[in-house]
Amino acid sequence: MNINKLELDEALKKGESLALEFKSDLKSLPDRDLIAAVVSLANTEGGNLLLGVEDDGAVTGLHPNHQNTAGLPALIANRTTPSLSVMVEAIEIGGVKIARIVVPKSRGLVSTSDGLLLRRRLKLDGTPEAVPFYPHEFIQRQSSMGLLDPSAAMVPELLAEDLNPLERHRLREAIRRYGGDQSLLPLADNELDGALGLSTLVDGVARPTVAGLLLLGKETDIRRLLPAHEVAFQVLHGTNVRVNEFFRKSLLQTFEDVEQLFKARVEEEEIQVGLFRVPIPNYDRRAFREAFVNALVHRDFARLGAVHVRIDEHGLSISSPGGFVEGVTLENLLVVAPRSRNPLLADIIKRVGLAERTGRGIDRIFEGMLRYGKPAPDYTMSDSFTVMVQMFNANADLDFLKMILEHEEKSGVMPIDSLIILARLCEERRLTTTDFVKATQKPEAAIRSIIEKLCEAGMVEAHGVGRGRTYMLSAKVYQQTGDKSAYVRQAGFDRIQQEQMVLKYIDVHGSIKRADVADLCKISPFQASRLLKKMSEAGTIQPKGRGKGTFYERR
Structure with a gap:
């Protein structure tokens, strides 16, 4: 968490967080406490330690012992193992001096020179605290940062012969059924285990890996x-539990059993598109498979807790113990390079054919919802302990689906970015390039190229120029959906109608500002400025005031 002077005041008001720590220095904070606070930040997400600030955000300043902040980096480096390099900056607030210590997130584990190992966590009331970093949590951190593959660890208690031959047969059948790596099928059992990493040789003895135990144990x-x-x-109906099944079987058997339970609750209707009848499920099977397999494969096996698949009146949710892997966030979920907490297990599942081989299964989850005109999958309930995806059981937008199918019949499968853009336009009607950047998580230049292709295909129209350029579904699309009046409403009023609306507003309220015009006519601030300028030049209104305070009255 980087803080500049302009943001510091706001940070003080918001209070402490996982990445921001306040430490009072009125009585000269002991070196031991200072080092412990730095270590806890480094072992969590990194961040800022503000020395000379009370817990409530009050700035009380540095003790005379710490007025010379130049020595703090050396002190911290000498009192941490391995040595931690921090940046220290002296900041003056209202004539009071404090020290801002910028602590990087450590790739490994850092302790104080006294052997104290701490991390930060949030309490029930949302405030942070430093707690001991226990040995069983080491693997969780290392695997989340890609430094360790728990699924490749050897299981010393078992021999390869202890694995279940029936599960190995199930594995071979899965490769055939799901179109996996066919070159694996002719291999002998020990060769198959070695090729997939299901077992490993230790002093000449074959022992299963954790992945092998999960799949064949x-x-x-x-x-x-x-x-x-x-x-x-x-399966819940209100507060009543209709189905409540728990499984601790091999991964493939668990997947098959849960998939059968899921399929029993998939309902379909059909629509006619051209010469074909197209089924529309309440839940897309491929989207479910990818989401469920992701939960099984990428979960944190060092953390107790079940992978939950839940169906209720709101829809389907799948949750998995362990937060997102290092580098994956809600803001880059669609574009980040594939990463796994259990790389070996993930690779095996891809070679079997259960998961998307490109590593872009997340695209399939989004596609399985958006192509039917349903809300996009929602990951916002995820936190540092759990990843959760929700797929809402909303009615399919049949007109939207027909539009997609007709386009795909002529031009091939529609890319996920185009689906996201069209879905957003169906929902919010008129958007800018900036809106699409956030929705697709792609650079603006890439979005412009995608939108231009949609415009060329006659599915999207552009309105305005320059910074005020907006996009909406085309007249052809609205005509196909039978909602021609909606296009007229969304295309906006022509300039004469907009001028009349501005004049009517002034008659009622006495004056109008640019922001009022933008809101009234549903146009961008830039377009509102152009409209007001033309009306001023035409002599119908006159500006009063200067800068941001400018308003307009009838002439």
Whole structure:
């Protein structure tokens, strides 16, 4: 968390967070406490430590012992293991001096020179605290940062012979059924295990890996050696529980059992598109498969808790223990390079054919919702402990689906970015390039290229020029949906109508500002400025005031 002087005052008002720590220095903060606070930040997300600030954000300043901030980086480096490099900046607020210590997120684990290992977490009331970093949590952190692959770890308690031959047969059948790597099928059992990483040689003895135990292990061994592995399938109707099944079987058997329970709750209707009848499910099977497999494969097996699949009146939700892997956030979910907390297990599942081989299964999840005109998958309930995706059980937009299918019949499969743009326009009617950048998580230059192709295809229209350029669905699209009047409403009023609206507003309220015009006519601030300028030049209104305070009255 980087803070400049302009943002510092706002940060003080908001209070402490996982990445921001306040430390009072009225009584000269002991070096031990200072180092402990730095270590806890480094072992979490990094951030800023403000020395000379009370817990409530009051700025009380530095003790005389810390007035010379130049020595703090050396002190911190000498009292941490491995040595931690920080940046220290002296800041004056209202004549009071404080120190801002910028702590980087550590790629490894950092302790004080006394052996104290801490991390930060949020309490129930939302305020942060520093707590001990326990040994069982080391693997969680290292795997989330891509420094360790827990699924490749050897299971010393078992031999390869202890694996279940029936599960190996299930694995081969899965490769055939899901179109996996066919070159694996002719291999002998020990060759298959070695090729996929299901077992590893230790002193000449083949022992299963964690991935091997998950895929080929007997249920009793999985329960005993991997107690965190559990999957729950629940169907709720209000507060009543209709189905509540728990599984601790091998991953493939668990997937098959849960998929059967899911398929039993998929309902379809059909529509006629050209010569073909197209089924419309309440939940897309491929989207479910990708989301469920992601939850199984990328979960944190060092953290107790089940993968939950839940269906209720709102829709389908799938949650998985463990937050997003290092580098993956809600803001880059659609574009970040594929990453896994369990790389070996993820690779095996892709080679079997259960998951998208390109690593872009997230695209398929979005596609499975958007092409039917349903809301996009929602990941906003995810946090540092859980990843959750929700797929809402909304009615399909049949006109939207017909539009997509007719386009794909002529031009091939529609890219996910185009689907997102069209879905946003259906929902919000008129948007700018900046709006699409946030929705697709792509650079503006790439978005402009995508929109131009949609314009060429006759699906989107552009209105305005320069910074005020906006986009909406084309007249052809509105005509196909049978809602011609909606196009006229969204295309906007012509300039004469806009001028009349401005004059009517002035008659009622006495004056009007640029922001009022933009809101009234549903145009951008830039377009509002152009409209007001033309009306001023025509002599119908006159400006009063200067700068941001400018308003307009009838002449």
